[in-house]
Amino acid sequence: MNERSFIIHTFEANRGCVITGSKRKNDKYHRILEAAIKVFADQGFYQSTVSQIAREAGVADGTIYLYFKNKDDILIQFFRDKTKQVFESFRKAVQGGAHAEGKLRQLIRLHLKAFQDDRNMAVVYQQETHQINRPAEEQIREMSKMYLDLLSEIIEQGQEEGSIRKDLYLGLVKRFMVGAVDEVINTWLHSRIEYDLAAMADPLVELMIHGVGVSRKNTERK
Amino acid sequence: MNERSFIIHTFEANRGCVITGSKRKNDKYHRILEAAIKVFADQGFYQSTVSQIAREAGVADGTIYLYFKNKDDILIQFFRDKTKQVFESFRKAVQGGAHAEGKLRQLIRLHLKAFQDDRNMAVVYQQETHQINRPAEEQIREMSKMYLDLLSEIIEQGQEEGSIRKDLYLGLVKRFMVGAVDEVINTWLHSRIEYDLAAMADPLVELMIHGVGVSRKNTERK
DNA sequence: GGATTATGAATGAACGTTCATTCATTTATC
């Protein structure tokens, strides 16, 4: 942990210069990261070997240690950079929305779309977030909090607007929403047949808002 | 998979004689299984060693191979026996209920309670069900199907009774419910503070049935 | 401009360790 000597300086420098001339170095960092995520997705983190990652990335085994402290660090960087970035993009996209329901729909639509478009990310995310004592513990906690905070904002806005009930235990509502989305993704990942994940967004949000029960006023909906 | 030679006969015989005189054998099988689940829960399946399991169970390393084909087989037996059994107990308990909503509440209450009472089981269950290419793939699929079928029955009954909407995409509704429960459990597992998991059942079911939207608002439809 | 030197990214064989599995031997049972 404290022995992050020159190696770290090296790759932190690399990650810094996205636009500078030394494009080759930067490419390699990202190439290794992406290769690793593919291998992790295929085999799981602990069954993946550094050699496999190196082969997938088209570099030598040793090269990986010029860019990452160790195998764990690859996973940590994945959550620190890639996933966090995706979740930040959700935040930005949602800020434009008007009413709470629209924001919620937009968030979940984006979430499903992002995971559908990057299946490897989705697999690794699912795997690691359901692990105890995982290498990227702290990064996942942070990212998770970011998402939950975003949900909090939306829900509270909905309560002010009068579209969302006020007698809710917020902590539970958020888990309820996150869980539903996660499970829809998980089912998609494990399904043998292919279907459009993003198309689940609208009916899912509809369920979250109205529930499965028959409302007292309308016996027949739709 | 096809090399299940004499070893399998051995432990299948053991598992058969629950009530017979040879109680000691049976004890050892379950002792190892329980020890393994504890170790898996603490460290994760792939970081756990057979020696650790043996030490935890109070037997020699080699003894494990008298009862299980290999390390993977321990996990497979866990899902084939223990977890499946728990889920079957849900089914029995729910059959007594009257209306659909009561059954749903009962199911989720039991689910949360069972997982709260056996934290090791809960951890291993969470870990493995979110893995791709897991050793117990088939067993998990089967168990998952059992749970989903149970939900199907309840929902369909609710639709007949008029308490559950008929315009629902059943496959999605089931994921929505399973996901919410799973996430509540997952949060509980990862929480640094202790709280009563089973107490979440009622508010959770309430959310599933009525959603987060204000109920008067049936005028607005999307 | 051409020759010489310095640099550090990249390599991949080698190392040390870990760990699932085996099996010759011991212990328990009847």
Place this chain on the structure above:
DNA sequence: GATAAATGAATGAACGTTCATTCATAATCC
């Protein structure tokens, strides 16, 4: 005493990590 169960040291394959070496490119010198 014969059979079955249990043991745990031994085995060897697998894997994360290291490091001496290579070599293309950059810097320096005349």
